[in-house]
Amino acid sequence: MIDGRKILELHFDGISQRTISASTGHSRNTVSDVIQRATERGIDSLEDRMTKKWLYEFLFPEREPMEKGYHPVDFEMIHKELQKKNVTLKLLHHEYCSTARDAGRIPYAYRSFTEKYGSYAKKYKLTMPIRRKPGExxxxxxxxxxxxxxxxxxxxxxxxxxxxxxxxxxxxxxxxxxxxxxxxxxxxxxxxxxxxxxxxxxxxxxxxxxxxxxxxxxxxxx
Structure with a gap:
């Protein structure tokens, strides 16, 4: 398992990615991937709850299902479907569960499903500035x-x-x-x-x- 906590600890201490790679035994690509994913998800410091296991599941949600026998979630599709009228996470979770059972795999519970989608959605910027002139x-x-x-x-x-x-x-x-x-x-x-x-x-x-x-x-x- 990737030791994301050690990688981020060294990164927040200002250590170079080359040195982090040598220190943790992870490739430079893995180190870069961990740092990039943490940045996209708004992690700029470490808390006690952010254990090695917690960070791995948070930063790499797409890898966990296959490792534990869960049916993977197509978060890109979920995100696009939510843009449509009258589509909710509850409805999409129900459809996901049906697909998982048809495939003979374990579906995530609704709470885990929403938490994992929330982590994924953080990479999107949901606001866009509208440029206006005073009094226009x-x-x-x-x-x-x-x-x-x-x-x-x-x-x-x-x-x-x-x-x-x-x-x-x-x-x-x-x-x-x-x-x-x-x-x-x-x-x-x-x-x-x-x-x-x-x-x-x-x-x-x-x-x-x-x-x-x-x-x-x-x-x-x-």
Whole structure:
């Protein structure tokens, strides 16, 4: 078994990969692979729980199944399937278990399945910067969830719809609740947002549905 802990201990102490290879008996390719995988998975220091066995399973999840008789998981396929609508890890685990049993192998339990996928997914950067200029665009929409307002006169709760406007460059935002999502409320919300920000952007963009971007002049003349 690869001694990932010893390799990383020496690496974090500033020892060269050539020296680590000679010291641990592992090839330079193995040493480089361990360091690269640890970097991709966000390991920049060692903790007590990171034993030799723990690190091997964490850094080389694809090798463990064959060694222990478990059915291997195609994590690349899992990652791609999760991008599809209504696909969950629970569903994919159920399909994986069926495939494993058909192949006469042992499937991972759901907890192990999700932990191993989580380790694999760390190599992907899930965020991407969106470059904006100050005051260039205002992103607006109705929030997905509604609020409840108590009508003290009638003694009953009334649904309130929340309008949100955000300036992505500065991350300033404005929010206001309305009793409906009709055109008048939509226009009023925009006027109040512009008053709050002290001006108007070059254009606005609705954040849901299809991308929609209009200049302020176009919006006000419709």
């Amino acid at each position: 665009v205002l992103e607006v929409d109705w929030a997905g969830a509604t609020l409840k307002i108590m009508d003290s006169a009638a003694g009953e709760e009334i649904e309130a719809y929340v309008f949100v406007a955000a300036l992505p460059y500065s991350q300033y935002f404005y929010a206001e609740a309305f009793l409906d999502m009709k055109s008048q409320s939509w226009l009023t919300a925009h006027v109040h947002a512009f008053e709050y920000f002290g001006g108007a952007p070059r254009r606005w963009s609705r954040t849901t549905s299809r991308p929609e971007s209009r200049s302020i002049a176009e919006a006000t003349h419709r």
